[in-house]
Amino acid sequence: xxxxxxxxxxxxxxxxxxxxxxxxxxxxxxxxxxxxxxxxxxxxxxxxxxxxxxxxxxxxxxxxxxxxxxxxxxxxxxxxxxxxxxxxxxxxxxxxxxxxxxxxxxxxxxxxxxx
Numbered sequence: 001x002x003x004x005x006x007x008x009x010x011x012x013x014x015x016x017x018x019x020x021x022x023x024x025x026x027x028x029x030x031x032x033x034x035x036x037x038x039x040x041x042x043x044x045x046x047x048x049x050x051x052x053x054x055x056x057x058x059x060x061x062x063x064x065x066x067x068x069x070x071x072x073x074x075x076x077x078x079x080x081x082x083x084x085x086x087x088x089x090x091x092x093x094x095x096x097x098x099x100x101x102x103x104x105x106x107x108x109x110x111x112x113x114x115x
Contacts, residue, residue, distance in 0.1 A: 002097060032071075
């Protein structure tokens, strides 16, 4: 989402509480939460085998991750359909901001080291 757009309206918080409650009751919602802005972020950069801590200032961010959720679905179609519902809640309750809702599968890692 865009950085620095402020706090979402209460109606979105209320709608998300209902949505998350429904998803949790179905066993789809496993964990999730919101994230603070990048002003307090701490980054570690790995470059050519060296680790350095970078506390800012940062290049101006146009978009940041505003929250996350770990969900579990039986099918990809079910996940995509529910992702649309999530996006529609934001469109309805906070239409003045741009929110990009991304669906990604959690990697369990390679079967063998080096794969």
